[in-house]
Amino acid sequence: MNTINTHYRLSHKIEDEAFSLSQAPYCNLYLSLSQKAIRLAVVDTVRNKFVVLEDYELITIFTPLQVAEQLRLIAAENLLFQEQHWNTVRVSFSNLHFTLVPETLYDPTHKEDYLRLHSELNPLQDVVLSYRHGGLEALNIFSVDVASYEALQELFPRQPVQIVHQTSSLIRSVLHHTDRTAVRNMNIFVERNYVTILVVSQNGLEFCNVFQYQSPEDFIYYIIFVMQEQKLNPEQETLTAWGDITHDSSLFNILQKYVRHIKLGKKPADVEYSYKFHDMFEHRYFELYSLHLCE
Structure with a gap:
């Protein structure tokens, strides 16, 4: 008897009428997992076009084990998870457990040691993985919870699942x-209770970190703190925001009080989108779209 309760709701769904599961061998399936949401998208690689998007909001979920349980429940009712012939399955995890290590200093036998400098690891609950950033000449060392990792292996037993932070x-x-101009700029990706901050210049990535916030005051504190540390002027710099933030939200309102120039980001441009995507805010689901640029 299944005693696991359903703690999710489908908050958004898009499916191009031209898509069918018979096209799976020519399509990529992308998933983004966090404690607040499970999101998925399908890209038709022949047309280089996003054709499906589904957003499942997780409700009263507090542990990674619960996320894994909800993932299995969603998969049991979703034909996209039951399809086993995708061209690529790529999954991103949202958590605080990552570190970037220069490629010249990286020793794969010590990847757990690199991560322990920044995160507490439990060998029974965490799986440590890595992703190489060729353009940065660096590796992202990160951990994912073993419950979700094993769930993914069970859901897609016939093909490798690429996992990234x-x-x-x-x-x-x-x-x-x-x-790539001489101007340094700040970019933020907003989730419920998490904000990722990236500072980029003509030389590439200069700063990347994820902060956990509980209130709008926490949220703005981290942004101003990073701007000060990175010597960025809130009166002059333009901040670009993506993710779960809207013009009428409390987060956007407090951001406007402290940062003069704010713009909402756009979808990645090197891929097409079904016309059904055109009614959505451009800055939403950036984390899902961005999986298309990973290799």
Whole structure:
């Protein structure tokens, strides 16, 4: 008897009528996992076009084990998870457990040691993985919870699942689409209770970190703190925001009080989107779209 309760709701769904599961061998399936949401998208690689997006909001979820349980429940009712012939399955995890290590200093036998400098690791609950950023000549060392990791292996037993930390997909996308000018700029990706901050210049990535916030005051504190540390002037610099933030939200309101120039980011431009995506805010689901730029 299944005693696991359903703690999710489908908050948004888009599906191009031209898509069918028979096209899976020519499509990529992308998933983004966090404690607040499970999101998925499908890209038709022949047309280089996003054709499906589904957003499942997680409700009263507090542990990684609960996220894994909800993932299994969603998969049991979703044909996209039951399809086993995708061209690529790529998954991003959102958490605080990551570190960037220069490639010249990286020793794969010590990847757990690199991460222990920044995060507490439990060998029974965490799986340590890595992702190479060729353009940065660095590796992102990160951990994912073993419950979700094993769930993914069970859901896709016939093909390898590429797993990345969410910061990697954001870094790839921001670097790819930011004008390489002499001006340094700040970019933020907003989630419920988390904000990822990236500072980019003509030399590439200069800063990347994820902060956990509980209130708008916490949120703005971290942004101003990083601007001060990075010597960015809130009166002069333009801050670009993506993610779960809107013009009428409390986060945007407090941001306007402290940062003069704010703009909402756009979808990655090197891929097409079904016309059904056109009614959505451009800055939403950036983490999902950005998975298309990972390799």
